[in-house]
Amino acid sequence: MSGAWGTEAVERAPIEEIPLITEVHIDGLAVLKIIKHCTESLPQMVAGSLLGLDQTGVLEVTHAFPFPTAAAGPDGQPAPEDMDGQDYQMEMMKMLREVNVDNNCVGFYQSMYLGSFCTQTLIDNQFSYQENLSDNSVVILYDPVQTSNGQLTIKAYRLSKAFMRVYREKKNEVIKPSEILEELPIKIRNPGIINALIFDLQEEDRVDCDFDRLDLSTNPYLEKNLEFLCNWIDDLSNEQQKFNQYTRNVARQKQDQARLLQKRKQQNDERRAAGEEALPEEDSALDKKLDAPNRMEGLLISNQISAYCSQINKFAGSSFEKLFLAGSLQKEA
Structure with missing residues (x-):
């Protein structure tokens, strides 16, 4: 089954049910790669693959790389390049494995504009990952426009179990909009050596003044x-x-059915009175x-x-x- 924008999630073998994750830990380097890719591609919306490990209750995202994209499709989503998406993803993961980087796909990331992300394309892609790869696959959404206002906007979602069941069975059932996607808390982490470097780079005896936050303009x-x-x-x-x-x-069809059924009963009464065989009332x-x-x-x-x-x-x-x-x-x- 196709994954995000031409990629295909590798089908998983039947294994014992694993516990669902409750939070996502993402390395600072992976966050920077996502931010760089999404920001430099504006106004085009782009996507990429997430690599990492699925620990007990925690999904650790350690690396990310972009998908090749061409012009945006008719629904505003990135369109795949001529190169087969699965071949590109497999080749990239092979190269990363050679340099000792985690090459286990745990989901995909996608850029969004002012929090707009609820599309049929995203639902189909995420369903493909959770159905064929792992129930713990997630989609990370990054909004470069909201981030430019001074607040990092990055969120992680997965499809709920109730929605996965309805969507898998293709039932046109009523479900609450809030039960479609489940948001997972994100924790950005850095290795100790990077934290030490950031601490050393900080200027001492400096007063941080961010007067832009006091701007009253809307x-x-x-x-x-x-x-x-x-x-x-x-x-x-x-x-x-x-x-x-x-x-x-x-309602109109039910009225027509009731009227035709009554007419058929009258016809059958007349036919019985004439000694003729009655017509079937069910049509x-x-x-x-x-x-x-x-x-x-x-x-x-x-x-x-x-x-x-x-x-x-x-x-x-x-x-x-x-x-x-x-x-x-x-x-x-």
């Missing part, structure tokens, strides 16, 4: 989040209209079921709307703190 960050939120709400409204149309069609044409709209798109849109609301709420909270601080200083002046 900047385009809030405007963009509100713009995207409105667009996603419009998409959710369209999905709701599709479902309303489906319910109206179902396969009447039992034809209408195709229900796919709930997946609506669930993903709802999940993305929730993410935007959380971002706006967090940004607005810090902005109000600045306004109250500025108001207090003005009163004292």
